[in-house]
Amino acid sequence: MPLTPVAVVAEAAALADEKGLESVTLSAVARRLGVRTPSLYTHVRDHAALLDGISTLALTDLTARIAQAVAGRSGREALEGIMGAYRSFARDAPGRWQALQRRTGPDVAGSDAARSLVALTDAVLHGYDLPPGERVHATRLLGSTVNGYLTLERVGSFDHSEPPPDVSWGRTIDALDTLLRAWPASAPKEN
Amino acid sequence: MPLTPVAVVAEAAALADEKGLESVTLSAVARRLGVRTPSLYTHVRDHAALLDGISTLALTDLTARIAQAVAGRSGREALEGIMGAYRSFARDAPGRWQALQRRTGPDVAGSDAARSLVALTDAVLHGYDLPPGERVHATRLLGSTVNGYLTLERVGSFDHSEPPPDVSWGRTIDALDTLLRAWPASAPKEN
DNA sequence: GTCTAAAACTAATGGGTATAGGATCAAGAT
DNA sequence: ATCTTGATCCTATACCCATTAGTTTTAGAC
Numbered sequence: 001m002p003l004t005p006v007a008v009v010a011e012a013a014a015l016a017d018e019k020g021l022e023s024v025t026l027s028a029v030a031r032r033l034g035v036r037t038p039s040l041y042t043h044v045r046d047h048a049a050l051l052d053g054i055s056t057l058a059l060t061d062l063t064a065r066i067a068q069a070v071a072g073r074s075g076r077e078a079l080e081g082i083m084g085a086y087r088s089f090a091r092d093a094p095g096r097w098q099a100l101q102r103r104t105g106p107d108v109a110g111s112d113a114a115r116s117l118v119a120l121t122d123a124v125l126h127g128y129d130l131p132p133g134e135r136v137h138a139t140r141l142l143g144s145t146v147n148g149y150l151t152l153e154r155v156g157s158f159d160h161s162e163p164p165p166d167v168s169w170g171r172t173i174d175a176l177d178t179l180l181r182a183w184p185a186s187a188p189k190e191n
Numbered sequence: 192m193p194l195t196p197v198a199v200v201a202e203a204a205a206l207a208d209e210k211g212l213e214s215v216t217l218s219a220v221a222r223r224l225g226v227r228t229p230s231l232y233t234h235v236r237d238h239a240a241l242l243d244g245i246s247t248l249a250l251t252d253l254t255a256r257i258a259q260a261v262a263g264r265s266g267r268e269a270l271e272g273i274m275g276a277y278r279s280f281a282r283d284a285p286g287r288w289q290a291l292q293r294r295t296g297p298d299v300a301g302s303d304a305a306r307s308l309v310a311l312t313d314a315v316l317h318g319y320d321l322p323p324g325e326r327v328h329a330t331r332l333l334g335s336t337v338n339g340y341l342t343l344e345r346v347g348s349f350d351h352s353e354p355p356p357d358v359s360w361g362r363t364i365d366a367l368d369t370l371l372r373a374w375p376a377s378a379p380k381e382n
Numbered sequence: 383g384t385c386t387a388a389a390a391c392t393a394a395t396g397g398g399t400a401t402a403g404g405a406t407c408a409a410g411a412t
Numbered sequence: 413a414t415c416t417t418g419a420t421c422c423t424a425t426a427c428c429c430a431t432t433a434g435t436t437t438t439a440g441a442c
Contacts, residue, residue: 025429035390036392037429038391038433047430103345103347109347114351136359137366141336141359144336144343145336147335148335151338156294172335179366179373184365227423228400229399229400230420233421234420
């Protein structure tokens, strides 16, 4: 079974999930594939390209999960679906998740998967009654919160206070649901 | 002027801010200090400890900024203060900011600076009328959102859609302010 | 069977982390 | 004044990783 770019990236992603993205080195991947390091250069340009490959794969996987999770749902159910998909992805594939917190090459950010992810988020927001110009902001807020929550959880920021993160996770969904129903008009409130 | 642990970490942090945390290597730091690499081992245990040192420094700096920014303010003003402090910190000291997105050694997470940061956030929430048990969740939500927003901004997730991030930033503050005033009770809303 | 192109290999360079052990130098003891 | 001692920086070395160059292997086309 010959090596292919896809196989190399897949093995790298598996390694990332097992040992963390830091330990994704070309030599470690080569070892896993039973091959000498330089052989990989036939399939990937360099180390950065390999990481970008993992990012793209991650984005694709994540988007697929989200698509599953929001299919046929709307409103709060859809919100729960998308948030749950993010979290389970970050749990199941921590290395890939890490790969999404990097600044990547332009091909990743401009990829179909990236566009789909935005579109899916946007679709979830359709279930809430937001002014047209506000959906972008809500999309960004949603993405930010999920992203930040999972990062803080991963780095252990919640480990030193009660209650356990799971509780806050539920409350976060509640809060976002409430917020999307009470989205502020452009004029901010007085103090 | 002899080297000290503090001086080494400070130089490493400066390098991180200039070139990114990835380029903080012991040899690069040694070069900058006009010293041979092994000399640094007198002052820092290893590479990981150096990074932890940057994280601690970052946390201290950030906390100091926040303390400044929320002093004498409450409610929305305090919210704007703390969020602004986060963002300006992430702008001015991108390398240190990056250092806060890593899983660190236990001394960092349990440090005084970490406790202060939580206390300051908690103080900001005092200006809003939350049920006592809910403040933890709100603290975590606030932290998550700020963190996530700045990460997404840094990795360029907002580069491929309009409007520019600054606009969404203001709307994010509006949204959080609204949310904190309309914080949901523990029973979630119906769909 | 032979040819050829892809894909793997060996060899080598340069930079990084880390340890071991030696030189230097300042400060206090004698 | 000199000796001792401990801290700090040094050289030397071993090993790992990324990357390139050049060679060999291999498998399918003919």
